């Protein structure tokens with residue numbers, strides 16, 4: 050589904066705290082798409098407007114018409130209109146295009162009290178409110194219900210009065226002392242009913258741009274399908290959270306779940322993380338691995354490792370079976386069963402190899418499990434019991450990904466002693482073979498598919514599991530080297 054579009058008609062503010070720049074962040078944070086008509090350009094220095102520049106009225110008209118002609122604009126959000134001529138152009142455009150909702154945030158007076166619109170332009174602004182469009186909202190800064198009624202009589206379907214300038218006591222009385230200031234009450238009036246939206250008072254100095262964020266959030270919620278009262282309440286909560294998380298500025302993206310990787314690139318992201326890279330390198334470039342590649346690994350060590358790996362794979366297959374039990378998805382259960390069968394094939398290759406070294410299946414099975422083997426499999430089985438299905442896949446992941454990567458590197462490396470020259474060549478071959486590659490690819494697809502469904506904080510704890518299991522892999526090589 051394409052993103053819902055909102056046309057913002059407002060000024061550009063180079064400082065990013067208000068105007069189009071702020072509106073676009075809010076709209077993007079709601080998953081919507083902003084198209085714009087710029088009414089004025091302002092260059093801001095610290096605390097001051099340095100330069101302003103006005104586009105021609107024809108430019109503003111072309112921008113508005115172009116956005117409507119592009120299709121899909123259902124909601125218009127209006128901010129600073131700069132001049133009487135632009136107000137007239139906007140009124141005319143709204144008449145011609147007839148959007149479903151118009152959210153008007155009349156930027157008339159600045160927070161410091163400076164009159165931003167000429168008297169003439171203010172008069173024209175009333176036109177917007179008087180127009181007989183349905184579903185229009187005016188969002189304004191003032192504090193009285195009497196005013197709400199007066200404004201409503203000018204035409205809009207809803208009037209929203211922001212209460213930010215008038216903190217009240219918990220009982221909604223006028224406070225006698227600063228310490229009594231407890232709540233801010235916004236008033237939404239539809240000509241009949243009054244809804245109060247209460248927010249905790251957090252002090253007099255709010256970040257700049259609160260009003261823009263509020264009106265743009267209402268516009269976003271409306272285009273996403275909320276009715277006006279719900280859209281307003283949700284916008285209020287959005288701004289409240291943005292202020293509390295923003296530390297002096299508004300954090301527009303406080304509730305967006307932006308994953309730190311693009312879809313289908315989780316594994317690439319994972320292996321290149323600063324906290325993963327060294328741990329992963331220690332595993333895949335382990336001395337034991339190098340010596341398999343150049344064929345200098347003493348046979349006794351390889352035999353010991355293979356026998357332990359056989360015991361490891363038994364426990365690993367048990368954890369895989371538990372993993373199938375932990376999901377309701379038949380696809381994932383079947384994929385788990387496939388992996389178990391694959392482990393069984395890997396184990397029979399181990400036994401073939403062991404037989405070549407004069408080690409029978411019985412002898413392999415009666416070996417005492419080494420602590421490194423027990424530690425690794427106990428860790429995986431513990432995750433299987435105590436964590437989610439996907440956390441368990443992350444505990445499996447170093448095992449899944451590592452051997453394929455190691456074997457491919459050894460296979461390609463000119464330093465690797467190949468064929469008959471290396472008694473471990475068959476081991477390398479096993480892990481570059483098509484069936485092993487296919488099993489790894491199936492596992493990789495599962496990781497990619499489910500990683501995109503996690504939240505950023507879940508990803509962090511999943512990565513920790515991956516790191517720990519990777520260290521266990523390294524411990525397994527260390528054991529082989531003993």
Ligand SMILES: Cc1ncc(CN)c(N)n1
Pocket residue numbers: 358361362395447448449451452522525
């Ligand atoms: C310890 C360990 N890690 C991974 C694999 C590859 N399946 C294995 N056989 N053993």
